[in-house]
Amino acid sequence: MTDLTPTPRRAYIEVEDLSVQFPTEDGVVRAVDGVTFAIDKGQTIAIVGESGSGKSVTAQAIMGLVNARTADVTGHVWIDGQDVVGMTDDELRKMRGSTMAMIFQDPMSSLHPFYRIGAQLTEAVNVHNKVSKKEARDRAIEMLHKVGIPSPEKRIEDYPHQFSGGMRQRVMIAMALINSPSLLIADEPTTALDVTVQAQIMELILELQQEYNTAVVLITHDLGIVADAADQVAVMYGARVVESGVIDDIFYAPEMPYTLGLLASVPRLNQVRAERLDPIPGNPPSPIRLPSGCVFNPRCVYTDRVEGDLCATERPALLPTSPGHMVRCHMSKEERGVVATIALRGLGREET
């Protein structure tokens, strides 16, 4: 049997056993529990999951934006060999906006309403570089041009409310990339935008990723975007990664029941009209009271395929099923194959 554990080669960005907990009066909220993944420069990993699965907190923990006063962050986030977790506030601050940058879900509220676009862009330049006013301004204009804002030398004098949602997201992208970061975290960058604009924005992100050779962590619940943009996928559920692998593993050979449910709940154009969408029954678990066994157990329809009540009592480990493809499930590999075939038949994919 071949060794299925990932090679010990260090990727450019390695997230290792990252956990974030918020102590509250009602108990400890486990927002992120042992998340692990790795990507290289120029690559994109999509973190997929429903609301409350811990995607956004994972992103904020990588950026060091989780408030250390209110949360416990453990594990490691290696960026080019440096561990971001445990850095001082000032060390982190110096990396934010220069080595790693982030764009957010809602471009309408992510720009400061009282400052001109130009001022907000040059501020990002000036905080990390000693450059003259004119150089900073030129760089801002150049970036606005790159993200496709027409007549940037004029628009730089405008305020955010004078831009449309899509244009504001372009400005956010310009601001994130203005110091050529090696890691870009995009937290649902297209969720708040019109469908036509969504595609343009994703295209822009991928184009600039090529140009700057940036590693991208794409957080989304839109599987369509994932299929277009990502090299790797990590599926999160209940604060944990339940399945991860390259894009073909997840889309064509998924094994974890939650991933199967996620794929089955996406509307498809070749679907017969009378067929209804196949939602996953139940609700995601409360982050305060995560199920003691497998987090997906209460909603899983395949628990009878596992001996005893292992699913309810024991937390499954994230184990490799093929090189680079990790699954967190108690079912045997054979059972997972059977289950996947049943689930995917509905998707009209068995012939691929």
Place this chain on the structure above:
Amino acid sequence: MSAYVVRRVISMILLLLLLTFVVFVLFSLLPTDPARLTCGKSCTPEIIEANRHRLGLDLPVIQQYWEYLKGIFVGRTFAKDSPDPVVCSAPCLGYSFKRGEEVFVLIKEGFPATFWLALGAFVLWLAAGISVGVYAALRRGKWQDKTVMGISLAGYSLPSFFLGLMAIFFIVIRLQLLPYPSYVSPFENPTQFLQTMILPWIVLAILYAAFYMRLTRNQMLEVLGEDYIRTARAKGLPERIVIRKHALRAGLTPIVTAAGLDLAGLLGGAIITESIFSLPGIGSLAVNSVNDADLPLIVGITLVTATFIIVANLIVDLLYAVIDPRVRLT
């Protein structure tokens, strides 16, 4: 923008006219007879009636109002047909026969003390209120926050006459740290001016600072949760710049509104504080005018105070557009 200002100024003038009318009519309805107040105990009904005619008080209220309004712009002369007419030059807000002086002159004389008191307290309470408010917001829920907010509640609840009297009793009389307050112009004797003003400034500022601490704290807490603050942090800005340049600026609007109106209100006289520290300002003047039933003076002070507030309202609205570019003045 300029069209907006013109429109606002016109409506402001209309409002002031309406205000003068209401104030004038209100005071003319009072049971006090202004003519009776023109002479002392030995007055005969004949003299009162003669005075009533000389002062124009026998005219209908509307006509009296018209005379009053005219007086503001061109001045007026009381008792024209008598051997010693009383001239009240423009802007004539009435004539106090009790004090033998034009109302406008009396208010003008009281203004410096009131102005310095209001300005000094204003600077103090804004500086203290905003900085402590920000501090409390940054330590929300911690003991520092709770302590500061507790103190501010106490400061807010303490009446200024109590605080003022305590200050005079302990600091001036018992400990003799300061001489007894006696107002003098800052240009004449700066040392005595400061020695006189420091206590009233602090007493007045404590009352207002308490409110501004709470306002600033709540504003900051709201703004710090905004997405653009997260963006500012994601840029790698140092926290002090995130707070000062991004958060405070965004939370400033209601603070500016409150500050503008409070300052204007104080320019009309801080009645209690001025009385306690015997500052010869508009507040003391107002108290004395009421005690003497000096009607022309009361009307004049009411009008001036109201004017300050109406003008402050306009200035605050114009400032909005300066602070928040989204505000279109149309």
